[in-house]
Amino acid sequence: ADTIKVGVLHSLSGTMAISETTLKDTVLMMVDEQNKKGGLLGKKLEAVVVDPASNWPLFAEKARELLTENDVDVIFGGWTSVSRKSVLPVIEELNGLMFYPVQYEGEESSKNVFYTGAAPNQQAIPAVNYLKDELGVERWVLAGTDYVYPRTTNKILEAYLKDMGVADEDIMINYTPFGHSDWQSIVSDISKFGSEGKKTAVVSTINGDANVPFYKELGNQGISSEDIPVVAFSVGEEELSGLDTEPLVGHLAAWNYFQSVETDENEEFITKWQAFTKNPERVSNDPMEATYIGFNMWVNAVTEAGTTDVDAVEQAMIGQETPNLTGGIAVMNKNHHLSKPVLIGEIQDDGQFETVWETDGVVAGDAWSDFLPGSKDLIADWTAPIKCGNYNTKTKTCSGQNY
Amino acid sequence: MSALDQSIQGLRETFRRDQVWPFLAPEQAAKVDVSNQMILYVEGLNLSFDGFKALNDLNLYVKDGELRCLIGANGAGKTTLMDVITGKTQCDSGTVYFGQTHNLLTKDEADIAQLGIGRKFQKPTVFEEQTVFDNLELSLKTDKRVIQTLFARLSPSEIDRIDEVLKIIGLKDQRFMKAGALSHGQKQWLEIGMLLVSDPRLLLIDEPVAGMTAQETERTAELLTSLAGERTVIVVEHDMEFVRSIARTVTVLHQGSVLAEGTMDQIQNNKDVIEVYLGEEAAEA
Amino acid sequence: MSKVIKWFSEGRSSGKYTLPFVILLLAITVLASGANLLLPPDSPLYVSTYSITLLGKYLCYAMLALAVDIIWGYCGILSLGHGAFFALGGYAMGMYLMRQIGDRGVYGHPVLPDFMVFLDWQELPWFWLGMDQFWFAMIMAVVVPGLLAFVFGWLAFRSRVTGVYLSIMTQALTYALLLAFFRNEMGFGGNNGLTDFKEIIGFDLQADSTRVSLFVITALMLALILVVSQRILSSRLGKVTLAVRDAEARTRFIGYRTERYKVWLFVYSAVIAGVAGALYVPQVGIINPGEFSPINSIEVVIWVAVGGRGTLIGAIVGALLVNYAKTRFTAIMPDGWLFALGALFVLVTLFLPKGLVGLYGQLKSKRRQPSGQEVQS
Amino acid sequence: MISINNVSQLYGGTQILWDLNLDIVPGSITCIMGRNGVGKTTLMKAIMGLLPIQKGEITMGDEALHKQSAERRAYAGIGYVPQGRDIFPMLTVEENLRIGLPVRKSKEIPEKIFELFPVLKEMLHRRGGDLSGGQQQQLAIGRALVLEPKVLILDEPNEGIQPNIVKQIGDVILKLNEEEGLTVILIEQKLGFARRVGKEFRLMEKGRIVAADKMENLNDELIKQYLAV
Amino acid sequence: MKVLISLFLFLSVFCNTAAALTPTTQGLLQDLTEAKLSKMPDMVEQLETAGGEELLPVFRAWLEGDLHYTRDQGRLVVEVEVKGEDTYQDPFTAETIATLTSRDVRKIKVNNKLRGLLRGVIARIQLTSKDAGVREGAVRALLTELDDDTFATLESLYPEETNSDVKDMMSTALSMYIAQQSDNSVSVRLDAIERLGDSLENDVRNVLVRLQNDPAPAIASAAEKALVSINQQVERYALVDQLFFGLSLGSVLLLASIGLAITFGVMGVINMAHGEMIMLGAYTTYVVQLLMPNYIDYSIIVAIPAAFLVSGLMGVLIERLVICRLHGRPLETLLATFGISLILQQLVRTIFSPLNRQVSAPSWMSGSWDINPVLSLTLNRLYILAFALLVFIALVLILKKSSLGLNVRAVSQNRSMAKAMGVKTEWVDAMTFGLGSGIAGIAGVALSQLTNVGPNLGQAYIIDSFMVVVFGGVGNLLGTLVAAFTLGIATKFLEPTTGAVLAAILVLVFIILFIQKRPKGLFPQKGRAAE
Numbered sequence A: 001a002d003t004i005k006v007g008v009l010h011s012l013s014g015t016m017a018i019s020e021t022t023l024k025d026t027v028l029m030m031v032d033e034q035n036k037k038g039g040l041l042g043k044k045l046e047a048v049v050v051d052p053a054s055n056w057p058l059f060a061e062k063a064r065e066l067l068t069e070n071d072v073d074v075i076f077g078g079w080t081s082v083s084r085k086s087v088l089p090v091i092e093e094l095n096g097l098m099f100y101p102v103q104y105e106g107e108e109s110s111k112n113v114f115y116t117g118a119a120p121n122q123q124a125i126p127a128v129n130y131l132k133d134e135l136g137v138e139r140w141v142l143a144g145t146d147y148v149y150p151r152t153t154n155k156i157l158e159a160y161l162k163d164m165g166v167a168d169e170d171i172m173i174n175y176t177p178f179g180h181s182d183w184q185s186i187v188s189d190i191s192k193f194g195s196e197g198k199k200t201a202v203v204s205t206i207n208g209d210a211n212v213p214f215y216k217e218l219g220n221q222g223i224s225s226e227d228i229p230v231v232a233f234s235v236g237e238e239e240l241s242g243l244d245t246e247p248l249v250g251h252l253a254a255w256n257y258f259q260s261v262e263t264d265e266n267e268e269f270i271t272k273w274q275a276f277t278k279n280p281e282r283v284s285n286d287p288m289e290a291t292y293i294g295f296n297m298w299v300n301a302v303t304e305a306g307t308t309d310v311d312a313v314e315q316a317m318i319g320q321e322t323p324n325l326t327g328g329i330a331v332m333n334k335n336h337h338l339s340k341p342v343l344i345g346e347i348q349d350d351g352q353f354e355t356v357w358e359t360d361g362v363v364a365g366d367a368w369s370d371f372l373p374g375s376k377d378l379i380a381d382w383t384a385p386i387k388c389g390n391y392n393t394k395t396k397t398c399s400g401q402n403y
Numbered sequence B: 001m002s003a004l005d006q007s008i009q010g011l012r013e014t015f016r017r018d019q020v021w022p023f024l025a026p027e028q029a030a031k032v033d034v035s036n037q038m039i040l041y042v043e044g045l046n047l048s049f050d051g052f053k054a055l056n057d058l059n060l061y062v063k064d065g066e067l068r069c070l071i072g073a074n075g076a077g078k079t080t081l082m083d084v085i086t087g088k089t090q091c092d093s094g095t096v097y098f099g100q101t102h103n104l105l106t107k108d109e110a111d112i113a114q115l116g117i118g119r120k121f122q123k124p125t126v127f128e129e130q131t132v133f134d135n136l137e138l139s140l141k142t143d144k145r146v147i148q149t150l151f152a153r154l155s156p157s158e159i160d161r162i163d164e165v166l167k168i169i170g171l172k173d174q175r176f177m178k179a180g181a182l183s184h185g186q187k188q189w190l191e192i193g194m195l196l197v198s199d200p201r202l203l204l205i206d207e208p209v210a211g212m213t214a215q216e217t218e219r220t221a222e223l224l225t226s227l228a229g230e231r232t233v234i235v236v237e238h239d240m241e242f243v244r245s246i247a248r249t250v251t252v253l254h255q256g257s258v259l260a261e262g263t264m265d266q267i268q269n270n271k272d273v274i275e276v277y278l279g280e281e282a283a284e285a
Numbered sequence C: 001m002s003k004v005i006k007w008f009s010e011g012r013s014s015g016k017y018t019l020p021f022v023i024l025l026l027a028i029t030v031l032a033s034g035a036n037l038l039l040p041p042d043s044p045l046y047v048s049t050y051s052i053t054l055l056g057k058y059l060c061y062a063m064l065a066l067a068v069d070i071i072w073g074y075c076g077i078l079s080l081g082h083g084a085f086f087a088l089g090g091y092a093m094g095m096y097l098m099r100q101i102g103d104r105g106v107y108g109h110p111v112l113p114d115f116m117v118f119l120d121w122q123e124l125p126w127f128w129l130g131m132d133q134f135w136f137a138m139i140m141a142v143v144v145p146g147l148l149a150f151v152f153g154w155l156a157f158r159s160r161v162t163g164v165y166l167s168i169m170t171q172a173l174t175y176a177l178l179l180a181f182f183r184n185e186m187g188f189g190g191n192n193g194l195t196d197f198k199e200i201i202g203f204d205l206q207a208d209s210t211r212v213s214l215f216v217i218t219a220l221m222l223a224l225i226l227v228v229s230q231r232i233l234s235s236r237l238g239k240v241t242l243a244v245r246d247a248e249a250r251t252r253f254i255g256y257r258t259e260r261y262k263v264w265l266f267v268y269s270a271v272i273a274g275v276a277g278a279l280y281v282p283q284v285g286i287i288n289p290g291e292f293s294p295i296n297s298i299e300v301v302i303w304v305a306v307g308g309r310g311t312l313i314g315a316i317v318g319a320l321l322v323n324y325a326k327t328r329f330t331a332i333m334p335d336g337w338l339f340a341l342g343a344l345f346v347l348v349t350l351f352l353p354k355g356l357v358g359l360y361g362q363l364k365s366k367r368r369q370p371s372g373q374e375v376q377s
Numbered sequence D: 001m002i003s004i005n006n007v008s009q010l011y012g013g014t015q016i017l018w019d020l021n022l023d024i025v026p027g028s029i030t031c032i033m034g035r036n037g038v039g040k041t042t043l044m045k046a047i048m049g050l051l052p053i054q055k056g057e058i059t060m061g062d063e064a065l066h067k068q069s070a071e072r073r074a075y076a077g078i079g080y081v082p083q084g085r086d087i088f089p090m091l092t093v094e095e096n097l098r099i100g101l102p103v104r105k106s107k108e109i110p111e112k113i114f115e116l117f118p119v120l121k122e123m124l125h126r127r128g129g130d131l132s133g134g135q136q137q138q139l140a141i142g143r144a145l146v147l148e149p150k151v152l153i154l155d156e157p158n159e160g161i162q163p164n165i166v167k168q169i170g171d172v173i174l175k176l177n178e179e180e181g182l183t184v185i186l187i188e189q190k191l192g193f194a195r196r197v198g199k200e201f202r203l204m205e206k207g208r209i210v211a212a213d214k215m216e217n218l219n220d221e222l223i224k225q226y227l228a229v
Numbered sequence E: 001m002k003v004l005i006s007l008f009l010f011l012s013v014f015c016n017t018a019a020a021l022t023p024t025t026q027g028l029l030q031d032l033t034e035a036k037l038s039k040m041p042d043m044v045e046q047l048e049t050a051g052g053e054e055l056l057p058v059f060r061a062w063l064e065g066d067l068h069y070t071r072d073q074g075r076l077v078v079e080v081e082v083k084g085e086d087t088y089q090d091p092f093t094a095e096t097i098a099t100l101t102s103r104d105v106r107k108i109k110v111n112n113k114l115r116g117l118l119r120g121v122i123a124r125i126q127l128t129s130k131d132a133g134v135r136e137g138a139v140r141a142l143l144t145e146l147d148d149d150t151f152a153t154l155e156s157l158y159p160e161e162t163n164s165d166v167k168d169m170m171s172t173a174l175s176m177y178i179a180q181q182s183d184n185s186v187s188v189r190l191d192a193i194e195r196l197g198d199s200l201e202n203d204v205r206n207v208l209v210r211l212q213n214d215p216a217p218a219i220a221s222a223a224e225k226a227l228v229s230i231n232q233q234v235e236r237y238a239l240v241d242q243l244f245f246g247l248s249l250g251s252v253l254l255l256a257s258i259g260l261a262i263t264f265g266v267m268g269v270i271n272m273a274h275g276e277m278i279m280l281g282a283y284t285t286y287v288v289q290l291l292m293p294n295y296i297d298y299s300i301i302v303a304i305p306a307a308f309l310v311s312g313l314m315g316v317l318i319e320r321l322v323i324c325r326l327h328g329r330p331l332e333t334l335l336a337t338f339g340i341s342l343i344l345q346q347l348v349r350t351i352f353s354p355l356n357r358q359v360s361a362p363s364w365m366s367g368s369w370d371i372n373p374v375l376s377l378t379l380n381r382l383y384i385l386a387f388a389l390l391v392f393i394a395l396v397l398i399l400k401k402s403s404l405g406l407n408v409r410a411v412s413q414n415r416s417m418a419k420a421m422g423v424k425t426e427w428v429d430a431m432t433f434g435l436g437s438g439i440a441g442i443a444g445v446a447l448s449q450l451t452n453v454g455p456n457l458g459q460a461y462i463i464d465s466f467m468v469v470v471f472g473g474v475g476n477l478l479g480t481l482v483a484a485f486t487l488g489i490a491t492k493f494l495e496p497t498t499g500a501v502l503a504a505i506l507v508l509v510f511i512i513l514f515i516q517k518r519p520k521g522l523f524p525q526k527g528r529a530a531e
């Protein structure tokens, strides 16, 4: 082929379009940029966009289409965990290469996937530490949408909190359906839970769509960030742009990136992004940065390997270093997860986050949580001699690989 | 406690060995016991709709093989009576027996139909999307259980029967026409035909000659007269000429109960009947 | 046996397009399979495995559409929840495939599927027992949807729930199942569902030959179901079905227990949906609660309407066509395909009241005479 | 009053009316007769505009009716009592009667209607669909009269009506015709009634008018030829 | 050198504008512009001791995140929004410094910890405010931070206080403090507990809970007794709360479904695009807000008729182009309107992007009506509840009092006969569909206050809407009302015990079972014709 094809597998319709369209545009912008710089290996990049329409089996089908019909060399795609799970067997069967740019529950490492979003230890654990140490939180509400990411994250957090001596009655766990829009009673329960004398915080793994009504209800019931701060893992600048953030000032989010971080790279990125979308108000967010890092690493790895061959690129990927938009350097680890800094920010009335805390250096993403009994002993290492996504350090075995 | 008892009792009821579950019970064409010469007993029937008494302590006895005409003012309750007999409408109180043994009030429409009570509706209702022939085939007196119907085949004698009926109702040429495309009068005939092929014991016929020409009316009269004897026929009609031509016993309903009963002559000279129903002129005719 | 054959041979007179259609279907299946397995990938006639899998999926959808058409087109029961039976069949197959993974899961647990290990479950829930046996799982794939349809139908039809009330009840049913299956506590993998299957009765699911076999089995199954259904519907039972659709009360008055007919037809239809679901899962590689979503079920109804309701072939054609259109549209115009699909639905409704299959008849009668349609109803 | 020229009509592929010509004499009662299925009802629906005609024209005075919608024809003064009554079943009797009021720009149901059909007053607040067949028929006539039409079309108005009311309906028709000069088109199967009420007759066969004359001249020969089975 | 000069300039500016400030205060304020976030808590304390009341504007602005300093001089300014523009004022004189733009200033950071501290400081300063409400709020804010100093201050202020509410609140605060001091005599403490007995304040309850474990048995049992009576009251109010939640969820369901009760219930169109009509209404609210950015408080009032028109006209358009060709084919309307709903969704995605749009709440709808410390009803929900009922009544009046209502029912029951009776069926259809759609649009205005304004808004409500209409009985508006509130209240009473997911499932199962008992919904159509 005279071009290098980049597959884009993000939903452009259906429930996830809200979040994923942005990432499609980000990849298109990166492809554009790269072509302006002269392409890659002397060839132009060509983006192939498909719409899996927020339909999970369709993700698998479209992945197959991209790999076998369009012969793409790499895929950037996915948002929900289930979309990734759906694509996974296809990618592994056809030995494709995919970059997954969203924070997720961990417990996975595939030879064919690079995870550029945060693992729980890069988001949830630091956030809890911050709340405990800096704000003196003693009671915890773990509120989430009822699906795997929140369930797992909360499981990890529960174990973590109990390890730290938090009593059962100081943890409240609550799950709601997707798109839950009537938060009155839950918010009121939280407010009661938080009024019993101990400093309380909400750790929210509430999924995108349900957040706006949740925060609106928080505002209306007058729960301010000083009373009961809410720290969210799925609420970024994009979600806030659909909200009047005035009543939410001071609530928190933990990410690896905030648009408000002032670095030259970030400024340049945002300028380009706003020019690309022809919208001077357009915001950027963490999964965009993850896409940006993933894309740049891939470009470097391909350059280094001199080919787009998946196996070669995969090995070249490990150890790649790319500047973060927030400063510092992101490193791709042997487990296909990144080392990135963790930032905690407070919501401002302009819909941006103000960084109030950050880790000293970078935190390495953990494919397998140290706080789940089943995965304590597992590690992922894609270099010789282990070459395994779930290597059991106790039994020294590698299970469940498809190749 | 009593709730528990009840449910245990209910459970016992459910598992009684001397009874089979209704859905396992064979649906044999039950015998109608007419040892007293009576085929239909209607006693003390009451029914009201939102306070309006449509049937008011109605009593009616019909002999086996009789041809009974039922007349009465519009709204007297004739159709409603048929509704109750055929299980379409639940009455408030009263009893309806078919023969000595079958309490119709405990049965549903399909049961009643399978007992051999056929009905023609006031407003003709046929299966519009199906052919005239299929309409008749569906109405045949056959085993109407699901599996049996699935494997049912038209026997030559059944086909003959259908042909015969088609001739009687004058729809031979329309046999493969969709019933929905028939005119009003033709639908009336088709419905009568559906009654005929089902070979019922008791026919309830609501206004058969409405919209028919004089000759057709005559033919209908002949048909119904010929049916009586072997079968029992109850006819509702407002066409006095027609009634006179077939009637032996006439029952007049008024405001939900029987106003008069007797031969056509008696009825025609009954003052009350003339007043509420016939009008002076018709009585004279 | 001979009785059965005789019964089938009698039904041939009606549904005169069924046999040619079945032959066409099987011919295409054979050709496509051959082109995939025997031709080299660079041959111009080569059919890619992607296409085979896609076709297989379409055929499953066609089977589902057929199931909906049987009760909607012929019996007037508009089910807006048939996706539930499809998904249940799919889950039964998914559970089997999941168990086939054995200790090759990422956690290497000998019994528990991965999602249970990482949610820290200690033992297999009772309803997973036996699902490691193919035959048992397949029985479940038809029994569970069938049983649910029986219970639901028995309740609803006996109480004489009809029309939109019934439709909305079916929708509530599938919606409730959607929410239930989302719950991780249910033990079906929550939102992620079941995936990462490895093999089916010993055959590697990723092998081309397995995929082609699944495709061929699906086609055969579809053909079989089509023929059987056509035969059933052209029997007297089919006539009763139409009678129920058009005038249920009248049907009762001639002695048919319409609720039983409806229940059994509903169960039959649900079982077909279950079979379709069971065949679908190994081909697409995932089953998750999204399949229960009411919108999915509504879409199935729309395939049927597009193809032509009340004709079995119409349902199949509709499902194939709409899904093909979706695949093409999403690839050609990812940003605007909903416009095209939406417009397709509107236009078909307006100009092809009897669906695509009805177009044939429409053209035929057009040629004969311009028609004066009745203005009223 | 109404004249119909060369009207043809088809249902799907089958032609029902064949180049049909018909003149309705103003101020008269024209009785249309014919066997079942010859197209009487179809013709009335065509006049009312409920069925499109394939060709031909229908005029009333100098208005070309066939170019107008059904509701315009109601405004033009045609009242229609369909075969099978077509009562609005879930509307009360009163509401059934009120539907036509805007045509006459009045607010109240004319008292006349209750004088003609006292039972309607009794039943005023019951649903139309609950009435017995005969009561519905009376309602249907009453409903058409609310329009104060110039032409009243009655499609077998006596179907299912008790004898004294049949008589009464006949009287009403005659009265309206005589006192108010109402033109009536009546489809009737029962000869007796047709003879009593009708002034003109038209016989139909296979979608055509085959005989037309004064009612006095309706003889046995015609009856045998066109009405007997 | 530069630093010195700027310091000089800074001081001279300060000397002009705020001569009252002591040099220490000025120094502290100067440091503030350079301080790290972690140092700031200390500085708040220092400022409180050094400054006091005159610093109130600074504290307030800081708390709100409006406190800035100029980049060149390090001068403190407060950001104020005037007609949608950011302008900057001197905190002490409130005079506007016209030359400054957002580029010239930097924000003084604030975080949760600081906000908490600042609130305490402000409360303490405000204890002597002239406004009784402010004083009461100040005392309440101090309930959690009672220490010897505050106690002393409150004690000294108590006798002079004239407002009874404030006095009660002070008494509560004092009693709380007294009750907790174990070196007070038991009888004094018991008196204090007695006084706390009818307070519903959270902090009081927390204190009492702690006192239950007091070493003095008399105290412990008194606290327990007081708690029991308080808890009883709290529970009663909790019930009221729950009922309110149920009603307000019901009102949302009602709004969402009432338009459908017309297009589907009365006209018989299986209108899958109903949700998109709601969505259009919500987007209209957004556009109206964009058009009148300075009148957010009124824009929603304008949005109501606007949304009615937009959705209504879209409804008329759909009816004229599509639905009118499908008379007598109700099932086909499902197919066509489903297509339309796809098109409309994609249309807003194309025009407005797939992202959610921001619709702000007017100030008069924000916040809540605090009846007492444990019962407060959120204003937006209250308004929406009232609004839903209003819309319902208006609709019933339209359908009952105008001829439209009668005509549309006639048309839906027998179209051709209605024509023959002179009913302009086409007009009636268009108007009715327009009305139903318009009402859906109005619902969109209300929903924009509660949830996402995005392309999926409609999808989220379509299933619920159908469920409500069917549950209530098709064609019966009153049924829709009752059904909506029944489902709302049932959900809200289930939720606390079962959780939201299970509650939703249970409600669905309940509907399924209920329909078995009443196959035509809560309020079935009666009579022969309905069979």
Ligand SMILES: Nc1ncnc2c1ncn2[C@@H]1O[C@H](COP(=O)(O)OP(=O)(O)OP(=O)(O)O)[C@@H](O)[C@H]1O
Pocket: B049, B050, B052, B053, B054, B072, B073, B074, B075, B076, B077, B078, B079, B080, B081, B122, D130, D131, D132, D133, D134, D135, D160, E527, E528
């Ligand atoms: N479902 C119902 N709801 C309310 N009223 C009803 C219902 N069914 C029947 N009625 C009333 O009961 C009365 C008897 O009606 P029915 O149809 O039995 O009269 P009928 O004798 O058959 O009259 P006709 O000769 O005109 O057909 C009528 O007044 C009718 O309005």
Ligand SMILES: Nc1ncnc2c1ncn2[C@@H]1O[C@H](COP(=O)(O)OP(=O)(O)OP(=O)(O)O)[C@@H](O)[C@H]1O
Pocket: B180, B181, B182, B183, B184, B185, B186, B211, C374, D011, D012, D016, D034, D035, D036, D037, D038, D039, D040, D041, D042, D043, D083
């Ligand atoms: N909807 C329809 N579709 C097709 N054919 C129809 C339809 N309605 C009526 N016909 C046919 O048109 C012919 C005329 O019907 P029409 O109802 O006008 O007859 P009619 O003269 O009024 O008879 P009757 O005295 O029975 O009322 C009939 O042969 C009938 O089969």
Ligand SMILES: NC(N)=O
Pocket: A079, A080, A081, A082, A102, A103, A104, A105, A149, A234
């Ligand atoms: N991976 C997530 N956020 O679903």
Ligand SMILES: [Mg+2]
Pocket: B078, B079, B080, B122, B206, D132, D133
């Ligand atoms: Mg009757």
Ligand SMILES: [Mg+2]
Pocket: B183, B184, D040, D041, D042, D083
């Ligand atoms: Mg006729």
